[in-house]
Amino acid sequence: MTKAVTKYFCRNCGHAASKWLGKCPSCEAWNSFEEEVVQKSTSATRLWGRSSKERSEAKNISEIIQGNEQRFSLIDKELDRVLGGGLVSGSITLIGGEPGIGKSTLLLQLALRLNKKVLYVSGEESESQLKMRAERIGIINNACYVMCETSLSNLLNYLQHNPPEILIVDSIQTLSSETIDSPPGSISQIKECTAELLRFAKQSNVPVFLIGHINKDGNIAGPKVLEHMVDTVLQFEGDRHYNYRILRTLKNRFGSASEIGIYEMRGSGLREIENPSEILIGEREDHLSGITISCAVEGIRPILLETQALVSSAVYGTPQRTSNGFDLRRLSMLLAVLEKRCGFQLGVKDVFINIAGGMKLEDPGLDLGIVAAILSSYQNLPVSRDIAFAGEIGLSGEVRAVSRIEQRISEAEKLGFKEMMVSKYNKGIDQKNTKIQLVRIGKVEEAFEWLFG
Secondary structure, three states: OOOOOEEEEEOOOOOEEOOOOOEOOOOOOEOOEEEEEOOOOOOOOOOOOOOOOOOOOOOOHHHOOOOOOOEEOOOOHHHHHHOOOOEEOOOEEEEEEOOOOOHHHHHHHHHHHOOOOEEEEEOOOOHHHHHHHHHHHOOOOOOEEEEEOOEHHHHHHHHHHOOOOEEEEEOHHHOEOOOOOOOOOOHHHHHHHHHHHHHHHHHHOOOEEEEEOEOOOOOEOOOOHHHHHOOEEEEEEEOOOOOEEEEEEEEEOOOOOOOEEEEEEEOOEEEEOOOHHHHHOOOOOOOOOOEEEEEEEEOOEEEEEEEEEEEEEOOOOOOOEEEEOOOHHHHHHHHHHHHHHHOOOOOOEEEEEEEHHHOOOOOHHHHHHHHHHHHHHHHOOOOOOOEEEOOEEOOOOEEEOOOOHHHHHHHHHHOOOOEEEEEOOOOOOOHHHOOOEEEEEOEHHHHHHHHHO
8 A cells, every 4th residue: 555645835836845844935935835645646647648658759840830729709709808819729718706706607608608519517516506507697508518527537538538619617626636645626636637637628629718716815726836837817806896897817828918808797697898988987976076087998998987086184193095996005106296296285184096886907097087086176176077087197296108098089089078188298199180189288286287277
């Protein structure tokens, strides 16, 4: 009988060690090592593909004939966008997100809508539960097959005789390989199962979707090497108190890694939001201070959204700085610029910032709209609802140029805005080519004087 072999794995990066270490030498995380039983069978071989005894040959890159690694549309325009224009054959995509955010609904809805043979493997739900979910979505597709399985060897045996056109695994943490003597969800199990599915995807040219759990820090559970193994990493996020969900690209070997897709969660599933600007600025009231419309860009998509600010006296002695959807550290920088360069006494004020609709964006082009909202609330004077903002604020108070300014202006014009405040350092903008009036400024003081006199 073979003696059990134990190793210690870093739960942050997957680094293996023969003994427990207080600090990981790879990622330098403290107290991150966990003991796992690792015992591969002596007769264990690869579960999929050729034997390791076969010889490998190198080819000249000019002699390689490109195969059928072409993209094909998934019907879902938002998912196509974040994947870079469609799904690539033989790719492996990892989708992470909080429990109940809609990961399973998104992929089951995709499986039911496609006119391709899709195998949906679930280790968390029964067949009857999946049927109930499909009925709630309201789509029944004879090309969609469902399997409730947690054994990797059983799954690969089925795939060898019944290969689908797309494979969906929900979730990778529930799969386990018999060649690893550790429980499902452990670091060694996740690495082994992902490696076998990756080998299956590349050799059979079948694209694979993996659903992954996340930890308390919001990162995908398991070793960090998991994200390096797959081709694409998507993050499905949103606030449960809102109906909107954002599918964000964290890594993409076949396209841009800065795209987002926006969905609305309904009782019948997820609905694609093709023009989020109309929704995010639809609930506006006239003559309210502290409200501006800013134009952000995520990937190649311009989005107009409502930025809200509230400035009030600090009643508890220590001023509060609260931000929802906007970087709190960047907010502190903007407040320091307003106090140093413009003379506003914001150090004794509570400042609250909110991006309407539960959106979380990091575009520096939001700075000018945020500053305008803060000044509007500070002065208790409303900003005209016919003006939009796009500009980055520097430490010296200058309004810097932002990227894709033409797309931002076009989006604002399409939604009926009459004016747009931009940086005068944005080159190549011709007023003759747009009906919207451009207000060009170079400093924050100029924005204040133009808005409030």
